[in-house]
Amino acid sequence: MDKVPTRVDGRFRLGDVLGSGSYAVVYRARNIIKDNAVAIKLEPINHSSSVQREYRILKNLEGGIGIPRALWFGRESAYHALVLDLLGPSLHHIFLAHNRKFSLDTVVNLGDQLLSRLEYIHSHNYIHGDIKPQNVVEFWNTSTGVHIPFCQGQRLTGTPAFASINDHLGLELGRRDDLESLTYMLIYCLQGSLPWLTSDQEKLSSSSILERKVNTTIEVLCQGIPVQFATILIYTHALAFSEDPDYNHICSLLRVLHSTSPAPASTELDFGKPDVPTTHPLPCYDEPWEIKAVPSSPCPPLRRSSRVLRPHNHSSTLRATASTPRRKKA
Incomplete structure (x- = not known):
């Protein structure tokens, strides 16, 4: 395996390994100019670049609530490198x-x-x-x-x-x-x-x-x-x-x-002690179900949430992430 660079783009200093997949390895890193922590995904250039596709997807989704930012993508030594927001616990x-x-x-x-x-x-x-x-x-x-x-x-x-x-x-x-x-x-x-x-x-x-x-x-x-x-x-x-x-x-x-929840309604993700859910008898599945019709044209108006997944007493934001897509179908 090629030697892993100690820096990416001259400004991101690699630290500990956070995780790994089939080919890519994710590192904790620090931007030595802005002095903030980031995550960097490295993938050998001799493999089909899934991180390049991930970068393209994240840029297409950029600005959406809960979507992590792709901060930089490029080649460093023998690796493709993708610099991302460093997120909290999964x-x-x-x-x-x-x-x-x-x-x-x-x-x-x-x-x-x-x-x-x-x-x-x-x-x-x-x-x-x-x-x-x-x-x-x-x-x-x-x-x-x-x-x-x-x-x-x-x-x-x-x-x-x-x-x-x-x-x-x-x-x-x-x-x-x-x-x-x-x-x-x-x-x-x-x-x-x-x-x-x-x-x-x-x-x-x-x-x-x-x-x-x-x-x-x-x-x-x-x-x-x-x-x-x-x-x-x-x-x-x-x-x-x-x-x-x-x-x-x-x-x-x-x-x-x-x-129906014993706790008062809230939009916070408190991740507190589980309560016992209020249960209701399930209907008989032999009877026909009335499924709400979904119009195919025109499309129903899209709902947009203004909230962010935010764990209680934790500074990080839980976010959805994007990764390797399938090839487009004609």
């Missing part, structure tokens, strides 16, 4: 620090704000592809102005635990799959686990998780939690591949839970 680390469970109010606020982030990303012709910040894929062909075609035979993009069933099956991902994955993650944060996971999910293959996932009914998945989570899942499953999601509809289903 939601996963906060989740583990709070005994693997959040309060209902926190989950509702988390869902509300992440839904707003996804809506912003979708409005810029990307889908996230993995609610754990890794993959972002484009769903709209900007040269033709039409939705990418539905395809089969794609490889699994998202993390198996939270991946949509379509992702497991190798189908082309759409906005509906982001929303399905988000709902799984919210249920996980509220319940502390998911029925298709064991105590050590690393031992389960993606095919084993898929088998458990398809054999878990929505009633079982949402047992003991507010019925709104089941309603959201049913809505996302009913969306057609290229159908415009009604983000306001999903948001309203979450916000009504503020009135």
Whole structure:
């Protein structure tokens, strides 16, 4: 392996390793001119540059609430280098620090704000592809102005635990799959686990998780939690591949839970002691569901959140991140 540079662009001094992937390594670094901390992702130039694609995506999403800033991109020695905002702890680390469970109010606020982030990303012709910040894929062909075609035979993009069933099956991902994955993650944060996971999910293959996932009914998945989570899942499953999601509809289903939570309504993410969610009996799934119609044209007005994900008593801001996209479809 080529020697790692001690500085990038002459002004960023590398420090400790924060994490690594297949090829890229992320370092803590310091801007010696402005004396502030940043993160730097280094990737050998002899590999297809995912960090260059990440830089392009972040610049396209620049200015959105919760989107980290790409501060610099270029070549340093034998590496592609991407300089980013240095963010605080991940939601996963906060989740583990709070005994693997959040309060209902926190989950509702988390869902509300992440839904707003996804809506912003979708409005810029990307889908996230993995609610754990890794993959972002484009769903709209900007040269033709039409939705990418539905395809089969794609490889699994998202993390198996939270991946949509379509992702497991190798189908082309759409906005509906982001929303399905988000709902799984919210249920996980509220319940502390998911029925298709064991105590050590690393031992389960993606095919084993898929088998458990398809054999878990929505009633079982949402047992003991507010019925709104089941309603959201049913809505996302009913969306057609290229159908415009009604983000306001999903948001309203979450916000009504503020009135059922033992804690007063708040938009803060306090990450405090989990409370026991108010539960409602699940409706009979043999009866037909009335799904709110989503107009395909004209598009419903987009909702924009003015709030930032802000942990209680922590100076950092939780932000969505973008990473390697799939190639555009013609």
